[in-house]
Amino acid sequence: MSDNPIVAKWNELKTLVESLEADVAKNAKGVAAAGVRARKGLRLLQAKSKELVKLTLETDKSEKQEN
Numbered sequence: 001m002s003d004n005p006i007v008a009k010w011n012e013l014k015t016l017v018e019s020l021e022a023d024v025a026k027n028a029k030g031v032a033a034a035g036v037r038a039r040k041g042l043r044l045l046q047a048k049s050k051e052l053v054k055l056t057l058e059t060d061k062s063e064k065q066e067n
Contacts, residue, residue: 005055005059006052006055006056006059009048009051009052009055010052012048013045013048013049013052016041016044016045016048017045019041020038020041020042020045022034023035023037023038023041024038
């Protein structure tokens, strides 16, 4: 199941969110540099989320055409 591109992309998103946790917590305590890193990571998360949406739509469309 790990060879499924949708699952692989989802796992990538989960890993990215986990990596952002420390910077978000530091930013909440007032560390400005952590806020910069968190915002950069959130923009990356947004882009990767869009990729996942596109991938799932393409997969659904191709499966529909096959049937």
